[in-house]
Amino acid sequence: MKLKGAQILMKMLQEEGVDAIFGYPGGAVLDIYDALMDTDFKHILVRHEQGAVHAADGYARASGKVGVCLVTSGPGATNTVTGIASAYLDSIPIVIFTGQVPTHLIGNDAFQEVDIVGITRPCTKHNYLVKDVRNLAKTIKEAFHLARSGRPGPVLVDLPKDIINSTTTFKVPGEVRMRTYNPTYKPNIRQIQKIIDLVAKAKKPVIFSGGGVNLSKAHEELTKFARKARIPVTSSLMGLGGFPGTDELWLGMLGMHGTFRANMSITECDLLIGIGVRFDDRVTGKTDEFAPNATIVQIDIDPTSIQKNVPVSVPVVGDCRISLSMLNDLLEKLDLTGVDEKRAPWLKQIHDWKSTTPLAYKQGDTIKPQYVIDTLYELTGGEAIITTEVGQNQMWAAQYYHYKEPGQFISSGGLGVMGFGLPAAIGAQVGAPGKTVVDIAGDGSIQMNIQELATAVQYKLPVKVAILNNGFLGMVRQWQELFYQGRYSFTKFEHMPDFVKLAEAYGATGLRATKPEEVKKVLKLGLETEGPVIMDFVVEQEEGVYPMVPAGAPIKKMLLV
Amino acid sequence: MDEQRHLLSILVDNEPGVLSRITGLFSGRGYNIDSLSVAETVEPHVSRITMVTHGSPGIIEQIKKQLNKLINVIKVTDLTGMHYVLREMALIKVNAKTEHRAEILRITDIFRGQVVDVGIDHFTVKVTGDPEKIEAVINLLKPMGIREIARTGCVALPRENGNSH
Numbered sequence: 001m002k003l004k005g006a007q008i009l010m011k012m013l014q015e016e017g018v019d020a021i022f023g024y025p026g027g028a029v030l031d032i033y034d035a036l037m038d039t040d041f042k043h044i045l046v047r048h049e050q051g052a053v054h055a056a057d058g059y060a061r062a063s064g065k066v067g068v069c070l071v072t073s074g075p076g077a078t079n080t081v082t083g084i085a086s087a088y089l090d091s092i093p094i095v096i097f098t099g100q101v102p103t104h105l106i107g108n109d110a111f112q113e114v115d116i117v118g119i120t121r122p123c124t125k126h127n128y129l130v131k132d133v134r135n136l137a138k139t140i141k142e143a144f145h146l147a148r149s150g151r152p153g154p155v156l157v158d159l160p161k162d163i164i165n166s167t168t169t170f171k172v173p174g175e176v177r178m179r180t181y182n183p184t185y186k187p188n189i190r191q192i193q194k195i196i197d198l199v200a201k202a203k204k205p206v207i208f209s210g211g212g213v214n215l216s217k218a219h220e221e222l223t224k225f226a227r228k229a230r231i232p233v234t235s236s237l238m239g240l241g242g243f244p245g246t247d248e249l250w251l252g253m254l255g256m257h258g259t260f261r262a263n264m265s266i267t268e269c270d271l272l273i274g275i276g277v278r279f280d281d282r283v284t285g286k287t288d289e290f291a292p293n294a295t296i297v298q299i300d301i302d303p304t305s306i307q308k309n310v311p312v313s314v315p316v317v318g319d320c321r322i323s324l325s326m327l328n329d330l331l332e333k334l335d336l337t338g339v340d341e342k343r344a345p346w347l348k349q350i351h352d353w354k355s356t357t358p359l360a361y362k363q364g365d366t367i368k369p370q371y372v373i374d375t376l377y378e379l380t381g382g383e384a385i386i387t388t389e390v391g392q393n394q395m396w397a398a399q400y401y402h403y404k405e406p407g408q409f410i411s412s413g414g415l416g417v418m419g420f421g422l423p424a425a426i427g428a429q430v431g432a433p434g435k436t437v438v439d440i441a442g443d444g445s446i447q448m449n450i451q452e453l454a455t456a457v458q459y460k461l462p463v464k465v466a467i468l469n470n471g472f473l474g475m476v477r478q479w480q481e482l483f484y485q486g487r488y489s490f491t492k493f494e495h496m497p498d499f500v501k502l503a504e505a506y507g508a509t510g511l512r513a514t515k516p517e518e519v520k521k522v523l524k525l526g527l528e529t530e531g532p533v534i535m536d537f538v539v540e541q542e543e544g545v546y547p548m549v550p551a552g553a554p555i556k557k558m559l560l561v
Numbered sequence: 562m563d564e565q566r567h568l569l570s571i572l573v574d575n576e577p578g579v580l581s582r583i584t585g586l587f588s589g590r591g592y593n594i595d596s597l598s599v600a601e602t603v604e605p606h607v608s609r610i611t612m613v614t615h616g617s618p619g620i621i622e623q624i625k626k627q628l629n630k631l632i633n634v635i636k637v638t639d640l641t642g643m644h645y646v647l648r649e650m651a652l653i654k655v656n657a658k659t660e661h662r663a664e665i666l667r668i669t670d671i672f673r674g675q676v677v678d679v680g681i682d683h684f685t686v687k688v689t690g691d692p693e694k695i696e697a698v699i700n701l702l703k704p705m706g707i708r709e710i711a712r713t714g715c716v717a718l719p720r721e722n723g724n725s726h
Contacts, residue, residue, distance in 0.1 A: 118578075180635045
């Protein structure tokens, strides 16, 4: 069958089971967009290419499938870079197709030419410039394979206009075989046995679970393991949803804004089992004093994550789900009689930490942002998909909403992208049509990709945005308050749009709450209203996120409210 | 911890952009490249990069893992601590006044080098050996006045077990 490059791309997207594409047309991709008209893909026309990538990211996390973006050359391509870098740091499977000037013009500084393969080399798992239409099908196949396998990540495919227009014989390529790429899924059984031996001896064990658990959907295996061995669980921001946030063994999030009990448990534990984590600096604080008394175990599919930031006694290279199910098999053979009594003092200690120093706030005359999230949790029964922007809104969303499963908490964890939440919510809503999707936003972040509200309205995607509006770039303001003697350098917005009117201008619904007693009413109405809704919560201006570990301090040195 | 010098032999896909992925990895993560040499192997689709790098043991471990993680990297061998043969070549263009010409030839001879270009007032000398030997030649020629030097960086291969001398 003779096909044009653009048609081959469509065929291959069908082959890979793609249903949604987030994109924005332009000169270099006219032919691809022309071919797109003859297909059934759901194409979501975003308003900015950055939005396309965040949407594909949100889609991938909510659906468990590979997210797909299609953008034009030059500025279309460079606009994707932030989204790609975010997906790379969070290991989210996305394939980005960028248009490129015709091959004979590459290197000529042609109109809308940019070396996007060069630009994205350090922030993609891999990328390709297709120079021969005969390699197109195979390249697309490899791109999807790389994006979803091993440690997932974004893969970019750059498509010159003449390649897309050339014709070749199309055959669906066979299984991908790459001699340079062969991720290890099954861990070494001896290493797994070592973990079991350590669990049998440990008096004060803790599990630290991360994004890897969510990516490999290891939540059921993790829950089974933790409950059976009676080991409390904490997680990184990326790990939220990997263990039920309502379980008695749940410690809450760890790290800079972790709970008191989570940070104290890490400091006091004698065994730390890290699963799908990279011991990021926001988690460890000062590494010398991180889990100082513990034997540290680390399970990760990516060998570079192991031993990178902290020394590890038992390194295990493997997939989180497979590793945990092997752990569960071996745990069956372990005599666990008396484990409850054995763990009792440790769990009692943790319980005491929780009762003396819980996450807390006092709701007074002005709306507390934490109260908004508390109420949202209550009204949604903990069932909503929550996306966040970055900063205080993100941390409160992590602390006060409790997550049940992978893909429920969607946040730009590694790169920390303001403007992530709204497009990610749009993508998540496309990936999980029946779900309630709420973007917990700040008044600063929401303005970074507010244009995507038009996308939500156009496609009737009923995403809800809760703006915690404090008139400040809240997290930076908090640092200025604590570490810069309250010198608020350019963190106060002297002018702010009217978010209610803005919502209406876009054809969405706008609601506002200015008093605590209005919070529940506005949230309820917002959640019940059809279509996209912006809820503007005018909150306490100088509320801080606590506990807080100052950057570089040991995690037990927390500033409390 | 103590910095160590390591000699890595890296087999990669012989494709455009691969070297850039490797050097980009080093610059992006703040690793050091002391010397680098690249050329095709007997397999035209495969190139060998020989690299000298240094860092703490933790950094060296990361360097090897990060290299292996690159999709175009086929194999990373750390030759440090193994038996291997190592060579570097240098071209040294040195001032050759009449009174120095004999001395330069003698030094070249001692190090089994060769004069590959000659003019009224200069020689270009080629020497091959390990980096220490090349340093030695350079030091001996310095008093005559070195105009330019070009060095290849190290290339190396492991010795075969048992029957290699």
